[in-house]
Amino acid sequence: MEEVVIVGAGIAGLATAVALKKVGVRALILERSKELRATGAALGLFPNAWVALDKLGVSDKLAALYAPFERNGAQPRAVHRKVLLEVLAEELPPNSIRFSSKITSIETQVEQGSPICIVTLDDGSIIKSKVVIGCDGVHSIVARWLGLRPPVYSGRSAVRGLSVFPKGHGYDQSHGIHQFVDVGKRAGFITLNDKEVYWFFGATCPPKGLEKGADPEMIQREVIENLAKDFPSVFLDVVKHSDLSSLTWAPLMFRYPWNILFGKLARSNVTVAGDAMHPMTPDLGQGGCSALEDAVVLGRHLGDSISKHGKLVTQDIGFAMERYAKERRLRAATLITASYLSGWVQQDGSSRLMKFLRDVVFYKLLLARVVNSITEYDCGKLPSVSSLPSRESESSI
Ligand SMILES: Cc1cc2nc3c(=O)[nH]c(=O)nc-3n(C[C@H](O)[C@H](O)[C@H](O)COP(=O)(O)OP(=O)(O)OC[C@H]3O[C@@H](n4cnc5c(N)ncnc54)[C@H](O)[C@@H]3O)c2cc1C
Structure with a gap:
């Protein structure tokens, strides 16, 4: 019997375990991969992420490694995914993550008047827990169990990679993102340090060859010789320097915002x-x-x-989860909507109207305001654990 089971050791799962540790609750993370998965190579972290990382106690460690850059009025930093995951994992007690543990189903039952979650793994073993938090990504089994509608395909896909220049790339590191836009296509790259560059390429087409298992050489060839062949040589040169093991090509999925606004984001002691x-x-x-x-x-x-x-009461966990779901609903639906519309204006359509919308209305008038308003968000403070009777709280949840 576990206190809290978190499914998935991605950004959400590890960060949730760190937040719970800070309020005196120990969690077991079940991760289906053999090790931390850093799919996507790197990502941009905006001010709202840095506020959260600060509350989790890891912002200084990361900020010391990556410089901020200017992006539509905000000051994000591009961070290696692997480093972010490792920094979060380092905050956890030993044996907090159990790798090669894929969950296949979840159910709940009542034991001695309290709801208990039962998680089944693909090797047939069963783990009981008082709380289950699904951080299992886009195709979440936990979200399905909650009754949330499956995510939908946006009609676009994205390739991401990390390029390495052993003698230095020579790009101006204070430049921020180098972006290239064409009809139905958008690409960009950003320096992570003086030798590594993160790049992405998005297009209105599905990923190719995934059914045969992703072949990184095919992905690189497809970008250089076909999809991005008309893009500036500076971008193609970055793609040529890719570390093949970092290349991924994924369909871009999203959940309809109304499924978040009206769907069940928490049920019993599961969220x-x-x-x-x-x-x-x-x-x-x-x-x-x-x-x-x-x-x-x-x-x-x-x-x-x-x-x-004074302690975490089993019956109160459900209420805490409801309050969490209530607080996140509108925020999550807003982000999904703003992201989708931003992608639609930037990439979809070749008409003059779309170009006007993109180049004048969106880039010049709207983007900085949208980015500022959504990235100024403050997720609030975690209660200080020193003021809590932590032993009692651990044993009583
Ligand atoms: C092209 C692209 C660019 C992006 N750029 C940015 C960016 O610049 N900034 C940004 O903030 N975000 C960006 N994102 C989004 C970001 O990558 C995701 O939102 C983020 O990785 C979500 O983290 P997660 O932990 O929720 O899910 P995931 O990273 O998907 O982690 C889920 C984990 O759960 C595990 N898992 C899944 N199923 C099971 C199971 N049944 N049992 C056990 N374990 C399981 C998986 O192995 C995985 O480790 C980008 C996404 C894409 C596609």
């Missing part, structure tokens, strides 16, 4: 966070940032419950 709750297109770089927000908000509500009762 979801990160992409499991709110998969969104990456056009505003907010999926990972909002997963970090989720972690702090969930930790805050469970922590507040401990503060109120």
Whole structure:
């Protein structure tokens, strides 16, 4: 019997475990992969993510490694995914993550008057827990169990990669993102340090060859010789320098915002966070940032419950989860909508009207305001654990 089981050791799962540790609750993370998965190479973290990372106690470590750059009026930093995951994992007690543990189903039952979650793994073993938090990504089993409608395909896909220049890339590191837009296509790259560059390419087409298993050489060839062949040589040169093991090509999925507004985000002692709750297109770089927000908000509500009762009372966990779901609903739906519209204006359509909307209305008048308003979000403070009777709270949930 576990106290809290978190499904998935991605950004959401690890950050949630760190937030729970900070309010005196220990969680077991079940991860289907053999090790931390850093799919996507790198990501941009906006100010809202840094507020959350600060609450989790890891912002200084990361900020020391990556410089901020200017992006539509905000100051994000591009961060290696692997480093972000490792920094979060380092905060956890030993044996907090159990790798090669894929969950296949979840159910709940009542034992001695309290709801208990039963999680089944693909090797047939069963783990009982008082709480389950699904951080299992876009195709979340936990979200399905909650009754959330499956995510939908946006009609677009994105290739991401990390390029390495052993002798230095020579790009101006203070430049921020180098972006290239064409009809139905958008690409960009950003330096991570003086030798590594993160790049992405998005297009209105499905990923190719996934059914045969992703072949990185095919992905690289497809971008250089076909999809991005008309893009500036500076971008193609970056793609040529790719570390093949970092290349991925994924369909861009999102959940309809009304499914978040009206769907069940928590049921009994089970809830979801990160992409499991709110998969969104990456056009505003907010999926990972909002997963970090989720972690702090969930930790805050469970922590507040401990503060109120002096310990985490089993019957109160459901209320804490409802409060968390209520707080996240509108925020998540807004981010999904803003991201989708941003992608639509930037990439879809070749008409003059679309070009006018993109180049004049969106880039010049709207984008900075949208980015500022969504990235100024403050996810709140975690209650201080030193003021809590932590032993009692651990044993009583
Ligand atoms: C092209 C692209 C660019 C992006 N750029 C940005 C950006 O710049 N900034 C930003 O903030 N976000 C960005 N995002 C979004 C970001 O990548 C995601 O929102 C983020 O990774 C979500 O983290 P997560 O932990 O919720 O899910 P995931 O990272 O998907 O982690 C889920 C974890 O759960 C595990 N898992 C799944 N199923 C099971 C199971 N049944 N049992 C056990 N374990 C399981 C998986 O192995 C995985 O480790 C981008 C996304 C894309 C596609």
